[in-house]
Amino acid sequence: MVVIKENFSAVSSFIQKLEVAFHHFDLQRCDEKTLYVTIFLKYRGQKVLCDFIYIINHQEMYGAISINEHYKHARNFIQQHFHHILLYSDELRLARNFMNTFHFKQSLQQFAKIYPRFLANKQLLA
Numbered sequence: 147m148v149v150i151k152e153n154f155s156a157v158s159s160f161i162q163k164l165e166v167a168f169h170h171f172d173l174q175r176c177d178e179k180t181l182y183v184t185i186f187l188k189y190r191g192q193k194v195l196c197d198f199i200y201i202i203n204h205q206e207m208y209g210a211i212s213i214n215e216h217y218k219h220a221r222n223f224i225q226q227h228f229h230h231i232l233l234y235s236d237e238l239r240l241a242r243n244f245m246n247t248f249h250f251k252q253s254l255q256q257f258a259k260i261y262p263r264f265l266a267n268k269q270l271l272a
Contacts, residue, residue: 159228159230160224160227160228160230160236161236161239161240161243163189163228164187164188164189164224164228164240165186165187165188165189166185166186166187166188166240166243166244166247167185167186167188167193168183168185168186168247168249168250169184169185169186169195170184171183171184171249171252171253171256172184173256173257173260176257176260176261177261178202178203178261178263178264179201179202179203179264180199180200180201180202181199181200181202181209181253181254181257182197182198182199182200182212183197183198183200183244183249183250183253184196184197185197185198185244187220187223187224187240189223189227189228190227192223192227194216194219194220194222194223195216195219195220196211196212196216196217196219196220197211197212197214197216198210198211198212198240198241198244199211199212200241200245202257202261202264202265203264207245208238208241208242209237209238209241209242209244209245210234210237210238210241211232211237211240211241220232224236
């Protein structure tokens with residue numbers, strides 16, 4: 147096995163430095179199994195738009211950065227500012243941290259009014 151050391155930061159060390167700010171929630175983009183929330187990733191006065199996608203129909207709800215037109219920009223933003231390759235585990239952690247915010251809970255409440263089926267047994271609305 148060959149190990150190549152690149153000039154990249156330790157796994158997930160950038161997460162504490164990165165601000166995740168709510169941008170908007172559009173219920174029309176969701177369906178009963180997926181919730182989308184558009185956010186900004188911010189660092190030192192610069193920001194990039196991206197979407198978190200949350201999978202609702204599993205025993206435990208989880209989210210990550212949605213692979214759409216914004217994904218490449220978010221990935222490049224992380225690499226440019228933190229010299230870190232964005233990992234799926236980083237995305238899961240960012241999305242999980244965002245679940246503790248007022249804006250996420252407010253979006254989830256709006257979602258639950260239209261799509262209550264998979265949220266009935268989850269204690270996320272508290």
